[in-house]
Amino acid sequence: MHVPDGFINAPVSAVAGVVAAGAVAVSLRGARRELGGASRAEGHGGERAAPLAGLVAAFVFAVQMLNFPVAAGTSGHLLGGALAAILVGPWTGVLCIAVVLLVQGVLFADGGLTALGVNINVMGVVTVVTAYALFRGLVLVLPRTRRSVTLASFVAALVSVPAAAAAFTLVYAVGGTTDVPVGKVLTAMVGVHVLIGIGEAVITMLTVGAVLAVRPDLVYGARGLTAPLKLRVDGELVDAAPAAPAAPVSTGSPKKLWIGGVVTALVLAGFVSFYASASPDGLEKVAADQGIDAKADAYEHATADSPLADYGVRGIAAERLSGGLAGVIGVGATLAVGTGVFLVVRRRRAAAAESV
Amino acid sequence: MGAGHAHKLYRHGHSPVHGLPPHTKIVAALGFVVVVVSTPREAVWAFAAYAALLAAVAARARIPAGFLLRRLLVEVPFVAFALLMPFVVPGEQTRVLGISLSVPGLWGAWNVLAKGTLGTAASVLLAATTELRALLLGLQRLKLPPLLVQIASFMIRYGDVVTDEMRRMSVARRSRGFEARGVRHWGVLAKSAGALFIRSYERGERVHLAMVSRGYTGTIPVLDEVTATRAQWAHAAALPLAALLICLLGRTL
Incomplete structure (x- = not known):
């Protein structure tokens, strides 16, 4: 479902565009790593990325045209986010979907030019990240067999489609230009997309299974499954000497990127958020007008009493200041949690490496 | 859509x-x-x-x-x-x-x-x-990252090739009497999608090798600067x- 122009208002579209640009920039770096280290062509990351990602994008584009008959003349098609994430890895997956959406928007007029950022975020980033995170988690938990890879791809694809629908609803709630109540949008979108997700899940699972059966080495999500190479020496199976590990590719200073990202997030949260929420929220307005407030109480968020409720800091009168402050605090909290998780994971990994 | x-x-x-x-x-x-x-x-x-x-x-x-x-x-x-x-x-x-x-x-x-x-x-x-x-x-002139432009150009260049490959597979299926009528036939179609992925990926590897053998180092020279x-x-x-x-x-x- 490509969002056209005029469906999401201009400030939110602009913010989504900035976020999408950041996501694509990060994926470009990640895709070089994923496609470069896949096989014998070590150290050729940058070169291999363009033709391989291009062909995978062409594949995603083609497979979206492959119609799967459902029943009685209706048919659906694959969205491909989860499939791309599992087959070629999350970074390349985001990149390929983003390129497909860019080409569809600019050349085929499918999806608006101003809505490109929203489309990339919803259909590319959210789908791929959700699918891959779930897939990775399940593969780690389940026994290391082919069957669990296919099962994990089923679940990942099943969840990724309604997740995209929910993400769209979120964007719509912040910057939608029409007054359809968010609750209705959410029910309709998620309801329809759960059905679509079932089809997507079955087809993704079958497709991953088909590739696994023929070229298991091509499935990024199943790298751990390949049996070690064995040589037959005098009738005995002997482990072949493992290839020397490639020297770590030096990536530029991440600090600059990190600082830039934090500053951008703070600026967005502190200042731009005011413009995003300054125009009266369609839902709140309709709710107030129609007196559905009473009913909406049931929906009230569990944290409505928190000091940050409704994106404002309690006890600060100036609306602009309070909204901006809430945004800054939110970014800070997210950053703290994220950094904490990252540090824990890294420490654990370092410990594991030492113990080996 | x-x-x-x-x-x-x-x-x-x-x-x-x-x-x-x-x-x-x-x-x-x-x-x-x-x-x-x-x-x-x-x-x-x-x-x-x-x-x-x-x-x-x-x-x-x-x-x-x-x-x-x-x-x-x-x-x-x-x-x-x-x-x-x-x-x-x-x-x-x-x-x-x-x-x-x-x-x-x-x-x-x-x-x-x-x-x-x-x-x-x-x-x-x-x-x-x-x-x-x-x-x-x-x-590219508008400062889109060159790698992204390259990927998009490969996608457009090979989009028709891959789509044609898919069409040939569909012709091959139909000429053997297969007709997708419902959910029961998804397995066959998904196997085609899997085959299509393998063919696309391997084509990408071949294209890359062909380009490397012609001196490709990761950038495509811009011949006609607009x-x-x-x-x-x-x-x-x-x-x-x-x-x-x-x-x-x-x-x-």
Whole structure:
């Protein structure tokens, strides 16, 4: 479902565009790593990325045209986010979907030019990240067999489609230009997309299974499954000497990127958020007008009493200041949690490496 | 909604619109769409003026109206959504032909339809008057990362190859008596999708090796650097500036 122009208002579209640009920039770096280290062509990351990602994008584009008959003349098609994430890895997956959406928007007029950022975020980033995170988690938990890879791809694809629908609803709630109540949008979108997700899940699972059966080495999500190479020496199976590990590719200073990202997030949260929420929220307005407030109480968020409720800091009168402050605090909290998780994971990994 | 992309996108021609450098056209189309999106929906006449502007550009580029309208069909899924809106949006009700419709819903439907259609028409005009390769060059000129442009160009170059491969597989399936009728046949189709992935990926590896053997080091040299003169920029800017004028009038009136 490509969002056209005029469906999401201009400030939110602009913010989504900035976020999408950041996501694509990060994926470009990640895709070089994923496609470069896949096989014998070590150290050729940058070169291999363009033709391989291009062909995978062409594949995603083609497979979206492959119609799967459902029943009685209706048919659906694959969205491909989860499939791309599992087959070629999350970074390349985001990149390929983003390129497909860019080409569809600019050349085929499918999806608006101003809505490109929203489309990339919803259909590319959210789908791929959700699918891959779930897939990775399940593969780690389940026994290391082919069957669990296919099962994990089923679940990942099943969840990724309604997740995209929910993400769209979120964007719509912040910057939608029409007054359809968010609750209705959410029910309709998620309801329809759960059905679509079932089809997507079955087809993704079958497709991953088909590739696994023929070229298991091509499935990024199943790298751990390949049996070690064995040589037959005098009738005995002997482990072949493992290839020397490639020297770590030096990536530029991440600090600059990190600082830039934090500053951008703070600026967005502190200042731009005011413009995003300054125009009266369609839902709140309709709710107030129609007196559905009473009913909406049931929906009230569990944290409505928190000091940050409704994106404002309690006890600060100036609306602009309070909204901006809430945004800054939110970014800070997210950053703290994220950094904490990252540090824990890294420490654990370092410990594991030492113990080996 | 990836269906219906089989049309020929580009219409060859030698009009002034065709002759403009691609990056000026991309900037103009984007500027136009941004202006359209930020116009208040109550200024109904402004949208008529925008449509007239686009019609003038189409006439200048000698793009037939039929071609433009046929390409606008891409938008159909969202039209269906927009048509539902008057029935589901709560608010003040009005009666049209004995059916009760909501006023904010009607405004919302109008908003989405008008802006969406104008945006789609602008992109269609852009693609119809600019060659695919030129569009990519224009994007590169506008400082899109070169790797991203390369990926997009590979995708466009091999998109038809991969699609044709898929079509040949479909012909092969049908010539062996297979007809996909329902869910039971998904396995076969999914195996085709898997085969298609393997073929695409292996083709990518072959393309890469062929390029490396011809001296590819990760960048593609830009042979024909596109540049735009001030006059060309001014020509291209005519569309968004006219639209901006209309938008400002629409906001004040």
